[in-house]
């Protein structure tokens with residue numbers, strides 16, 4: 001897959017119909033086009049991650065999904081309805097975690113959850129909502145006294161309060177410690193196992209690797225790379241590394257291999273990892289050469305991200 005031919009990651013053909021459908025979405029701020037023709041869909045039981053450097057347009061796109069802003073062009077459907085014009089139909093089934101929340105600081109954690117629950121038809125019990133995000137022990141603490149991570153977990157509890165079928169999470173784990181991050185990942189996975197569809201943005205590539213079924217990388221308002229994490233990683237060459245002993249012959253370079261370093265510490269890049277490795281091993285066996293420290297690694301999501309995500313590239 002090449003960046004320029006990957007505008008919209010396809011959902012698995014066999015899955016249920018999408019509950020989030022974004023087609024050619026545009027969003028402008030005055031003369032500035034923040035989102036320039038973004039398309040994707042998300043099915044029940046799927047996590048879709050939007051990646052991109054600061055300012056790529058992720059939040060601007062999500063705000064249309066959340067019904068908080070109108071599209072300047074294109075269409076967005078959540079559960080078959082327009083999230084802004086048919087807000088009353090969509091809202092009960094939509095859980096939203098904004099990048100920054102503005103919760104009143106003088107309410108306690110429990111009061112905040114109770115107040116929010118009052119706006120929902122079938123909220124979780126307050127105790128359950130707090131236990132989910134490990135805030136039971138902080139129920140009587142005022143929101144203004146929470147740590148940044150605790151506040152984030154409270155935001156998440158509110159997003160999950162109404163048993164949403166569609167969950168939109170804008171940087172859900174920013175500011176969380178590693179343990180809390182894992183708690184959040186577990187919660188998201190549990191919801192997805194129960195059939196929720198999740199759209200999230202993140203700057204943590206390991207979060208996308210851990211959670212997302214499909215990933216799209218945005219740059220300057222467009223999706224420039226999309227697919228499963230394996231498909232995205234495969235857009236970049238794999239690496240083979242080994243070290244030769246003094247006096248060892250040089251191996252022949254398999255076709256499709258770019259020699260980054262010729263030796264004694266050899267590094268090759270290739271998009272045909274398996275045949276290149278097979279040829280190298282066959283050569284080493286035939287000549288009795290020991291390939292010290294042999295490594296063969298597919299590209300990482302991070303390498304693929306860094307190759308396409310740079311905002312200065314447009």
Ligand SMILES: Nc1ncnc2c1ncn2[C@@H]1O[C@H](COP(=O)(O)OP(=O)(O)OP(=O)(O)O)[C@@H](O)[C@H]1O
Pocket residue numbers: 029032034052053054055056057058059060061099
């Ligand atoms: N209210 C606004 N008025 C004008 N420009 C805006 C407004 N909000 C966002 N922008 C611009 O739109 C572009 C996309 O911003 P957006 O917040 O969607 O990016 P992002 O990918 O979510 O970034 P981050 O990772 O920093 O959250 C940026 O250049 C930003 O400066």
